Amino acid sequence: xxxxxxxxxxxxxxxxxxxxxxxxxxxxxxxxxxxxxxxxxxxxxxxxxxxxxxxxxxxxxxxxxxxxxxxxxxxxxxxxxxxxxxxxxxxxxxxxxxxxxxxxxxxxxxxxxxxxxxxxxxxxxxxxxxxxxxxxxxxxxxxxxxxxxxxxxxxxxxxxxxxx
Amino acid sequence: xxxxxxxxxxxxxxxxxxxxxxxxxxxxxxxxxxxxxxxxxxxxxxxxxxxxxxxxxxxxxxxxxxxxxxxxxxxxxxxxxxxxxxxxxxxxxxxxxxxxxxxxxxxxxxxxxxxxxxxxxxxxxxxxxxxxxxxxxxxxxxxxxxxxxxxxxxxxxxxxxxxxxxxxxxxxxxxxxxxxxxxxxxxxxxxxxxxxxxxxxxxxxxxxxxxxxxxxxxxxxxxxxxxxxxxxxxxxxxxxxxxxxxxxxxxxxxxxxxxxxxxxxxxxxxxxxxxxxxxxxxxxxxxxxxxxxxxxxxxxxxxxxxxxxxxxxxxxxxxxxxxxxxxxxxxxxxxxxxxxxxxxxxxxxxxxxxxxxxxxxxxxxxxxxxxxxxxxxxxxxxxxxxxxxxxxxxxxxxxxxxxxxxxxxxxxxxxxxxxxxxxxxxxxxxxxxxxxxxxxxxxxxxxxxxxxxxxxxxxxxxxxxxxxxxxxxxxxxxxxxxxxxxxxxxxxxxxxxxxxxxxxxxxxxxxxxxxxxxxxxxxxxxxxxxxxxxxxxxxxxxxxxxxxxxxxxxxxxxxxxxxxxxxxxxxxxxxxxxxxxxxxxxxxxxxxxxxxxxxxxxxxxxxxxxxxxxxxxxxxxxxxxxxxxxxxxxxxxxxxxxxxxxxxxxxxxxxxxxxxxxxxxxxxxxxxxxxxxxxxxxxxxxxxxxxxxxxxxxxxxxxxxxxxxxxxxxxxxxxxxxxxxxxxxxxxxxxxxxxxxxxxxxxxxxxxxxxxxxxxxxxxxxxxxxxxxxxxxxxxxxxxxxxxxx
Numbered sequence: 001x002x003x004x005x006x007x008x009x010x011x012x013x014x015x016x017x018x019x020x021x022x023x024x025x026x027x028x029x030x031x032x033x034x035x036x037x038x039x040x041x042x043x044x045x046x047x048x049x050x051x052x053x054x055x056x057x058x059x060x061x062x063x064x065x066x067x068x069x070x071x072x073x074x075x076x077x078x079x080x081x082x083x084x085x086x087x088x089x090x091x092x093x094x095x096x097x098x099x100x101x102x103x104x105x106x107x108x109x110x111x112x113x114x115x116x117x118x119x120x121x122x123x124x125x126x127x128x129x130x131x132x133x134x135x136x137x138x139x140x141x142x143x144x145x146x147x148x149x150x151x152x153x154x155x156x157x158x159x160x161x162x163x164x
Numbered sequence: 165x166x167x168x169x170x171x172x173x174x175x176x177x178x179x180x181x182x183x184x185x186x187x188x189x190x191x192x193x194x195x196x197x198x199x200x201x202x203x204x205x206x207x208x209x210x211x212x213x214x215x216x217x218x219x220x221x222x223x224x225x226x227x228x229x230x231x232x233x234x235x236x237x238x239x240x241x242x243x244x245x246x247x248x249x250x251x252x253x254x255x256x257x258x259x260x261x262x263x264x265x266x267x268x269x270x271x272x273x274x275x276x277x278x279x280x281x282x283x284x285x286x287x288x289x290x291x292x293x294x295x296x297x298x299x300x301x302x303x304x305x306x307x308x309x310x311x312x313x314x315x316x317x318x319x320x321x322x323x324x325x326x327x328x329x330x331x332x333x334x335x336x337x338x339x340x341x342x343x344x345x346x347x348x349x350x351x352x353x354x355x356x357x358x359x360x361x362x363x364x365x366x367x368x369x370x371x372x373x374x375x376x377x378x379x380x381x382x383x384x385x386x387x388x389x390x391x392x393x394x395x396x397x398x399x400x401x402x403x404x405x406x407x408x409x410x411x412x413x414x415x416x417x418x419x420x421x422x423x424x425x426x427x428x429x430x431x432x433x434x435x436x437x438x439x440x441x442x443x444x445x446x447x448x449x450x451x452x453x454x455x456x457x458x459x460x461x462x463x464x465x466x467x468x469x470x471x472x473x474x475x476x477x478x479x480x481x482x483x484x485x486x487x488x489x490x491x492x493x494x495x496x497x498x499x500x501x502x503x504x505x506x507x508x509x510x511x512x513x514x515x516x517x518x519x520x521x522x523x524x525x526x527x528x529x530x531x532x533x534x535x536x537x538x539x540x541x542x543x544x545x546x547x548x549x550x551x552x553x554x555x556x557x558x559x560x561x562x563x564x565x566x567x568x569x570x571x572x573x574x575x576x577x578x579x580x581x582x583x584x585x586x587x588x589x590x591x592x593x594x595x596x597x598x599x600x601x602x603x604x605x606x607x608x609x610x611x612x613x614x615x616x617x618x619x620x621x622x623x624x625x626x627x628x629x630x631x632x633x634x635x636x637x638x639x640x641x642x643x644x645x646x647x648x649x650x651x652x653x654x655x656x657x658x659x660x661x662x663x664x665x666x667x668x669x670x671x672x673x674x675x676x677x678x679x680x681x682x683x684x685x686x687x688x689x690x691x692x693x694x695x696x697x698x699x700x701x702x703x704x705x706x707x708x709x710x711x712x713x714x715x716x717x718x719x720x721x722x723x724x725x726x727x728x729x730x731x732x733x734x735x736x737x738x739x740x741x742x743x744x745x746x747x748x749x750x751x752x753x754x755x756x757x758x759x760x761x762x763x764x765x766x767x768x769x770x771x772x773x774x775x776x777x778x779x780x781x782x783x784x785x786x787x788x789x790x791x792x793x794x795x796x797x798x799x800x801x802x803x804x805x806x807x808x809x810x811x812x813x814x815x816x817x818x819x820x821x822x823x824x825x826x827x828x829x830x831x832x833x834x835x836x837x838x839x840x841x842x843x844x845x846x847x848x849x850x851x852x853x854x855x856x857x858x859x860x861x862x863x864x865x866x867x868x869x870x871x872x873x874x875x876x877x878x879x880x881x882x883x884x885x886x887x888x889x890x891x892x893x894x895x896x897x898x899x900x901x902x903x904x905x906x907x908x909x910x911x912x913x914x915x916x917x918x919x920x921x922x923x924x925x926x927x928x929x930x931x932x933x934x935x936x937x938x939x940x941x942x943x944x945x946x947x948x949x950x951x952x953x954x
Contacts, residue, residue, distance in 0.1 A: 023298070037199035038192020040426075042375050043459040047876035050375060078192035091190040095182060098845050102673030103189025104196065104376040104426025126885075133883035136876075138375045138427050139673045140845060141852035142884040 007071050011036065012080025020067040027051045029067035030077060038078035038107050042136070049135030052108035052115075053077050059115035059134070078107035081114075089155060090114060093148040101139035108135045113149045121160070123153045176682035176692055177904065180841035183678045185671075194424040197379035197396045202452035205381075206235055208442060209300035210455075211290035211307050212464060213282035216318070216534035216869030217329070218311035220281055223290055227306035233299035236449055237307070239290045240279030247410050247444060249273035253504045254402060254434050258649075260593020265512070266344040267505070272332040272532070274500040276410075276437040281314065283331055283499035284536050285871050286464025288437065293445055293453065316869035320473065320496040320531035331499055331532040340501045341530040343508055347516075347587040350525030353488040357479025361559055365552035366938035367918065369471035369496070370861040372541045373881060374672070376426020377457040378466055380438050382446035389413075393420045393443050398433040398670050399710030404702045406435040407443045415702075418443075422700035428672035429853070429914075430541040431466050433712040434502045463874050468863050469541030470939075471496040472511070474552035479523075480560050484571040488523035491515060491552065495528065498535040505530060507538070509591040510545030510644075515553050516586065518603040518640050518807060519575040524588075534869040542853055542914040544713065546643060554639045554919040555937055558926065562933075568638055568923065569607070569617055576603045576640075583900075592648050594802035600897045606831040607640060607809035613829045613891060614811050628931070633816040634826075637924025639916035640810070644803035645834070645908025646718025652708045653723035655684070655731055656793035659777070661755075661770025663688050663695045665724055668708015669716040670700035674910065675842045676716060682838055683721045683904070687728045690755045690769070706795050714806070714908030717838060718899075722798030725903050730794035738775050741785040742767050804899040804907040808832040810916040812888075814924040821947030823859065823925055825888035830916070833895035834909035840894065843909055847892045850913020856882040858918035859940055 004019045011034065018033045025044075030036045030053070042050030044063045051063040054076035081088040090110055093099070100106045109132070116131035117123065123131070128149050129142075137145060188194045211223075225237040252271035277288050290307050294300035315329040322328060323338040331338055354360060381394040391413065395403050400420040408415040425432065438455055446453040457466065472495050479488035495508050508528045516524055543550075557575075561568040577584045579602040586596040611617050620636050627634040653667040665684045669676050677697045685692040698704045709719070732752070739757035740747045743765050751760050757772065759765035767775075775783035778790035812828040830851060837843040860880040864873045873879045892913075898905025918939045925941055926934050932949045 021298070031199075032201075035201065036192075037196075037201075038194075040196070040376070041198065041456075042377075043876050045459065045875055045877065048375060048459075048881075082191055087190065094190055095186040098183075098841050100186065100189055100673075101675070101845060101849065102374070102376070102425065102427045103185070103194055104374075104424075106189055107192055110190075129885045129887075133885045136375065136881050136883060138373060138429070138853070138881065139849045141848040141850075141890065142887050143848055143890065144845065146884060 005068050007067050009070055009073055009075055011075045012077060022066065022068055024067045025063055026065040026067045026070050027062035030062060036077055036079055040104055040107055042105070049112055050105050050108040052111040052135060054111055054115060059112055078110060081110060090148065090152045093151050097144040097148040099140060099144035099148040105135060105137045109137060109145060113152065117149065117153045117156055121157065125150060128153065175686040177686050177838050178836065180839055181678055181682055181692065183675045184681065185675060185677055189424070196376055196424045196426055197381055197394050198456045200381045200394055200454070202383055205452040205454050206293050206295060206449065207297040207300050208291055208293050208445065208453060208455040209297060209304055210288040211304050211309070212461065213285060213287045213289055215282060215311055215313055216285050216316040217314040218282050219314060220279065220289055221310040221312055224308040227308065228292055228303040231299065231303045231306060233295040234292060234303045235295070236293040237290065237303065240275065240277040243277040244275060244279045247276050247440065249275045250406060250435060250437065250440065252501060255503050255506055257505065257509065257591050258593035261589055261591050264589040268342040269340070269505060270335050271340050271501050271504050272335060274437065274502065276441050284534050285869065286536055287499065291441065293449060317533045318865050318867050318869035320494040320533055323531050323533045331534060338532045339529050340497055340532050341505050341508065342527070343505060343512060344527040345512055345588065346525035348523035350523060351490045353523035354477060354479045354490060357487045358481050359563060360477060360479050361556070361563060362477045363556065363559060363937055365474040365476060365555055367470045367472045367548040367551045368939050369468050369863040370857050371468045371863060372429035372431030373879065374427025374429060374431060377459055377462040378432060378436065378438065379456040380442040381452065381454045382443040383452040384447040384450065386450065390417045390419065391443055391447060393418065393439070394423055395420060395439050396425050396432055397422050397439065398428045398672060398712055400670055400700050400702050401668055401708040401710060402435050403439045407440055410440045411444060411447060419703045422670045425672040430469065430539065430544060430712060432672065434539055459876060460874055463879060464536060464871060467502065467539035468498065468536045469538055470548055471538055472548040476552050476556050478556045478560060482564065484560060484564050484566050484574050486519060486521050486560065486575050489515065489521055491526045493528050495530045496533050496535060496538060497530045498533055498537040500537040501530060502537055503539045506591065507540055507545040511549040513588055513590055513596060513644065514546045514642065515549045517550065517553055518577055518642050520577045521575065535865060540712065542850060542911045544911065546641060546915045547854065547857065547918060550639065550641050550915050551919040551939060555922060558923045567617065569611060572607055572638060572640060573604055578604065590644055590803055592802055598642060598805045599899050599901055601805065601807050601833055602897065603640065603807060606807065606833060606895060609893060610809040610811040610829045610831045613893065614813055614827060620813065633818060633928040635814050635924040635926070635928025637812045637814065637920040637927060638810065639920035639923060640808070641915050642805050642807040643714065643912055643915065645714040645806045646800055646804045647713050647715055648800050650709055650797045650799045651719035651723045652705045652795065652797050653720060653727045654705045654793065654795040655724060655727035657731065657769050657773045659773055661768060661773050663690055665695060666698040666704035667720040667723060668705050668710060669720040670711045674716065674846065675839065679717060679838045679842065680720060680724060683724055684728065687725060689752050694755065707797065714910040714912070717906050718804055718902060718908050719798050719800060721904050721906060722800065722902055723796055726798055727794040727796035730796055731792050734776065734788055734792055735772055737788045738772050738784055739767050742771065742775055742783050801901055804835060804901050806834045806907040806909055806912055808912055808916065810920045812920050812924050814921065814928055816925065816928045816946060818950045821943035823921065823941065823943060823946060825921070827889050829891045830913065831893045831895060832909065832912055833897050834912065835899040835907035836896055836905035837894060838906060843894065844892055846909050847913040848890055850911060851890055851917055852882050852887055854914040854917030857914070857939065858921040860886065862940055
């Protein structure tokens with residue numbers, strides 16, 4: 001159990017090197033070793049989605065992976081969403097639509113939404129509801145979350161049509 | 165209404181001011197307990213029983229102690245030698261209640277770790293402190309515990325059988341409390357009722373299940389002999405009190421902070437053994453100590469709720485007028501009863517709801533079993549009793565072949581009868597008087613929002629002719645909110661002229677920092693940016709109560725107002741001195757005090773703060789003490805009465821029994837809304853929890869007392885795709901009981917959905933005369949009506 005491996009990861013465009021036991025969960029590595037505590041642990045069995053990060057471009061449960069599995073990976077966490085002191089548009093929309101109360105699920109919710117909106121096109125409200133079911137919120141009843149993600153999806157699709 | 169003026173002149177109360185909490189939460193900069201890292205911090209893991217009821221014969225700790233990285237191991241023996249149990253009655257009801265409700269209460273204390281026997285699956289029998297959580301959990305595997313299984317008491321009815329084993333031997337019985345009360349002629353009046361109906365109603369066990377589990381960090385500082393505790397709790401001042409008592413330290417030397425808290429809903433609304441144990445370990449070991457509950461632990465060990473069985477009889481006349489209600493109910497309390505008779509007391513007080521019913525009698529047993537302790541969860545006794553009562557009202561309607569809406573209208577208290585004396589006593593010891601509202605209008609509006617009764621009934625008929633099953637479900641309730649005993653607030657003007665507010669309220673997502681800033685900004689007439697609010701920290705307000713029971717908007721706002729009024733007295737006296745004017749000629753305006761009718765004669769709060777300072781060159785008039793600060797307490801005269809009418813339409817799939825909620829409407833009245841967007845979010849969030857409780861969520865035990873839903877794969881929380889279209893309409897009938905006209909609303913949403921769904925499903929299945937009198941409402945049970953009818 002004291003078998004330490006060195007781990008190199010790029011998190012939010014910064015390179016990190018660290019050591020962790022084989023059994024160290026990726027979420028514990030992010031939170032305890034890299035001190036990136038924005039990613040939360042809600043259930044440790046892959047249901048609640050609070051620990052969702054973007055790993056090599058895809059949403060992943062960081063509580064269901066070992067840190068060693070993320071060696072050489074590129075990771076995006078909640079801390080990397082805002083750029084240069086400006087909130088990501090989805091963060092602003094969450095505030096606008098009162099899509100958070102206690103905020104514990106919010107980091108995982110945001111990462112889930114970003115993966116959903118950027119990996120698919122022509123999302124209907126039903127698609128968004130289904131996609132966002134990958135993360136649980138106990139406070140809001142989801143209305144604000146769905147509204148925020150829907151508006152973001154519209155923004156992205158209209159940007160896409162302008163650019164296209 | 166003393167403060168109506170400031171609102172009318174464009175104040176903050178009533179505006180959907182954006183939340184000041186959002187920034188940190190959205191950026192990942194929040195600090196939840198698990199995020200706290202301190203130098204030399206050690207980590208705790210608990211050994212938890214997998215048996216529901218067993219004698220602890222021995223726990224061998226040698227191997228665990230020998231593991232590299234382990235700092236300390238304790239079992240019940242070590243803990244009970246040093247620490248007293250938690251007092252079984254964390255909430256003591258006042259004499260005024262105890263003298264008016266018949267009670268026989270024997271609430272057991274809760275050992276921090278038992279040394280005689282374990283009483284539920286999940287109860288701790290040992291703990292390990294280690295350099296890391298991983299090592300602490302390794303060491304748990306090395307604890308060798310020898311248990312002798314005892315007869316499990318898996319539910320309340322088993323625990324009441326003569327000769328059943330005892331959960332707490334020294335009590336001599338498995339009933340923690342008997343309660344009884346009556347109104348009018350009580351059960352004797354039943355003989356006068358032309359029609360009578362008896363049924364059993366069961367509200368199953370489910371729980372708050374916040375997304376953040378519990379957690380505690382404690383740091384004892386030997387130099388100053390002070391303990392700082394960060395707990396994911398709703399009641400920092402209770403934690404301070406219990407730690408102070410257990411460790412023999414003055415409360416002043418114990419500081420409890422609830423940092424960002426990831427949801428509570430009642431589940432974090434009392435002191436748990438871990439709050440005290442982690443503090444004790446930090447003092448004992450001289451290191452910061454951290455314990456973070458994992459989800460499995462949370463499901464086993466954090467309080468469960470509901471779990472009531474009601475036997476109800478209802479007497480009525482041929483017009484559907486309800487004359488008498490009697491009920492006899494059991495609360496499965498689990499192994500301990502941390503909040504005493506609170507849930508049952510609420511149930512007793514809320515059974516009659518919005519109806520004018522002359523006779524009522526109820527008795528209750530709070531029963532100790534080998535289940536996880538039962539404590540209030542959003543609604544706290546109201547969803548349970550509401551399920552029984554609102555199902556019974558529908559059954560009365562069925563019996564008389566009247567519309568359930570019509571029976572409700574015929575029995576409702578009319579607005580002209582407000583305030584309405586219920587004829588019972590609330591748990592604050594004060595006779596219950598509904599303060600304000602229009603119950604029939606709320607129900608009418610909810611039905612109208614769904615298209616109106618005639619239209620709905622026509623839709624239902626048309627659907628049936630096509631082989632579709634559509635039902636209308638109704639559910640009404642009233643809710644005592646803003647209960648005492650008190651809340652505290654400190655208000656001061658900072659030397660910089662800014663307004664500083666601290667209260668004993670402890671938010672878990674409600675947005676207290678925002679709404680109390682709105683309240684204070686209106687009272688002081690300053691821009692909201694000039695108000696700084698601190699919540700959930702005993703270091704900032706001397707006495708506080710906490711955020712439970714839909715109370716903080718009412719009680720903390722009240723405390724902020726009193727403290728503000730007290731500081732205002734000095735502010736006026738000093739401003740009068742500075743402006744050389746008489747106090748009656750002064751007014752609060754634009755971040756300061758001015759002379760009425762003379763725009764130029766004005767001093768700012770910054771000027772006044774400088775003038776009020778102690779020492780040389782102050783400008784205080786004779787007799788006015790230095791400083792601009794007050795700590796004050798609001799002691800509400802009694803509760804304010806929020807209420808709601810709910811209506812939903814469901815569609816049933818005859819093949820699968822699937823229940824689709826086509827639309828759900830709640831017309832809710834919580835008086836004046838300080839921040840309508842946040843109020844709306846509270847009610848909607850509550851509704852979705854209620855829908856979860858009505859359809860999905862269940863903490864199930866087998867007949868041996870084993871919890872068989874120990875993960876979120878078994879315990880189903882509603883996800884975004886489970887939520888139907890919901891409309892919430894707010895009525896705002898101001899409460900006459902406080903300066904702001906506010907009522908509480910945190911719990912309301914969660915009260916009605918289980919019964920609304922059951923009523924709607926039964927309404928849809930009217931051709932089968934279906935009755936669903938227990939929760940959760942299962943598709944399988946619905947499908948069975950179709951199968952049996954073939």
